[in-house]
Amino acid sequence: MASVTFKGNPVTLLGNEVKVGDQAPDFTVLANDLSEVTLNDSKGQVRLISVVPSLDTGVCDAQTRRFNEEAANLGNVKILTVSVDLPFAQKRWCGAAGIENVQTLSDHRELSFGQAYGVAIKELRLLTRAVFVVDSNDKVTYTEYVSEATNHPNYEAAVEAAKQAN
Template structure:
């Protein structure tokens, strides 16, 4: 599957995940600079929203949309991962009033980006994607958005979250 950024093909590092795969662990940073791994949320369904930068229009809209949906979901953790610095993510969340999703920074190691096959080699950004990981760490939904500047399929992701256990 080819991914483009503003119409130009990009190369993604890491192995893309598929439905049925066991999700690989990763280390990212929370807004307070503490390390966060996938294992930290084991036992919950995880909706992982991947954006290049929360400071852009589509990423802003995506994060706000999943923040609204998160308020309606039980036993679901909504994680937004980007390469923005944790300080920038915290500032953006405060300004946007986003408090139902956990923003996580992959800036340090691109650990998440390579584990899930979304690290863009040419730009050191993450490609837009959405993953649902069930409480047993099995990937139940995958969407790699073909054009990084396009929106994901919000409805399909929310339905996948509701179907996951």
């Protein structure tokens, strides 16, 4: 399992670590309108999945804004941001931040995504910071579990991986 800290303290990640070459695990999360969303809903597309603890924090805010900006350069790549924030809060945040190129999804109900991708923090019931790229055949082509959850991911590597998978 990936070794991760949150504000310098080691945390326990639930679920299985996802590795490059793996078949992307399915999940069920909620869209901002409370409808269920699964991996299969974007089948046939390249997906960049940005995972954040909470949109209401500085690094998570910056990460989501950065991938929103990068979307213009990524062509047919669908960008998903997953957190345990409530769908209502995600919708409010997106409206205030002008986010239009990223779909925010809530894993608050079952931690389905968090456990499937090994990013659920047991002690905090949050998701750790991570980025995954899943190609149009549902193969994982890039993973980054950020070792300190309050740090930024490697944006350039994730964007390049999404371009290569496209």
